[in-house]
Amino acid sequence: xxxxxxxxxxxxxxxxxxxxxxxxxxxxxxxxxxxxxxxxxxxxxxxxxxxxxxxxxxxxxxxxxxxxxxxxxxxxxxxxxxxxxxxxxxxxxxxxxxxxxxxxxxxxxxxxxxxxxxxxxxxxxx
Amino acid sequence: xxxxxxxxxxxxxxxxxxxxxxxxxxxxxxxxxxxxxxxxxxxxxxxxxxxxxxxxxxxxxxxxxxxxxxxxxxxxxxxxxxxxxxxxxxxxxxxxxxxxxxxxxxxxxx
Numbered sequence: 200x201x202x203x204x205x206x207x208x209x210x211x212x213x214x215x216x217x218x219x220x221x222x223x224x225x226x227x228x229x230x231x232x233x234x235x236x237x238x239x240x241x242x243x244x245x246x247x248x249x250x251x252x253x254x255x256x257x258x259x260x261x262x263x264x265x266x267x268x269x270x271x272x273x274x275x276x277x278x279x280x281x282x283x284x285x286x287x288x289x290x291x292x293x294x295x296x297x298x299x300x301x302x303x304x305x306x307x308x309x310x311x312x313x314x315x316x317x318x319x320x321x322x323x324x325x
Numbered sequence: 326x327x328x329x330x331x332x333x334x335x336x337x338x339x340x341x342x343x344x345x346x347x348x349x350x351x352x353x354x355x356x357x358x359x360x361x362x363x364x365x366x367x368x369x370x371x372x373x374x375x376x377x378x379x380x381x382x383x384x385x386x387x388x389x390x391x392x393x394x395x396x397x398x399x400x401x402x403x404x405x406x407x408x409x410x411x412x413x414x415x416x417x418x419x420x421x422x423x424x425x426x427x428x429x430x431x432x433x434x435x
Contacts (some may be wrong), residue, residue, distance in 0.1 A: 234424070236370075243327060244362075244370065244413055246424035260423050294369055307417045309358045310424045313381060315369040 221295030329427035347414035
């Protein structure tokens with residue numbers, strides 16, 4: 200069965216960086232992309248970006264350009280999301296999700312998140 | 326302020342039917358596929374509907390999706406107390422160059 204298992208909760212100070220992992224199993228990792236979605240406390244869903252597990256191509260939300268980096272390690276079927284220069288409003292639960300759609304040339308097509316990780320709470324506080 | 330507009334809350338009695346609307350524009354819903362997600366309290370979202378009206382394996386046919394112009398609708402029939410959750414629509418927005426979600430709708434089964 201498809202599973203996405205994320206790393207544990209983090210507490211960071213403003214200005215620091217955080218790197219969240221998402222280990223996939225139960226499917227061919229390189230056949231799908233991974234999107235990252237975050238949810239601030241009591242708020243809705245916010246898409247952060249997408250990475251192809253096949254070739255590492257990325258498409259980041261403009262709001263986070265320059266602060267976020269998404270990578271994959273195909274040898275361990277793991278996706279990573281690093282967010283730098285953390286601020287208090289980055290406090291959120293961060294989810295990875297398998298994406299049946301794809302992104303190319305700056306656009307994403309038929310985004311469909313069919314499996315999700317359990318979420319990782321990142322708290323940014325001084 | 327979300328790009329896709331959903332009602333903050335809806336409610337209905339067990340066994341009844343409810344619809345949740347998702348209103349957008351030509352840069353998002355009007356020219357892209359819509360998906361719907363259910364988020365039970367304290368859990369990750371779960372895919373309910375994709376490509377406007379398709380159900381993934383394992384999702385009961387009590388859940389349905391439709392799209393007309395720049396709006397999409399999620400329908401749930403035979404409401405159960407276990408359906409109490411937040412529901413989100415999502416799609417690509419070509420103006421924002423981002424995948425966008427509605428603000429979410431809290432369903433209460435009275």
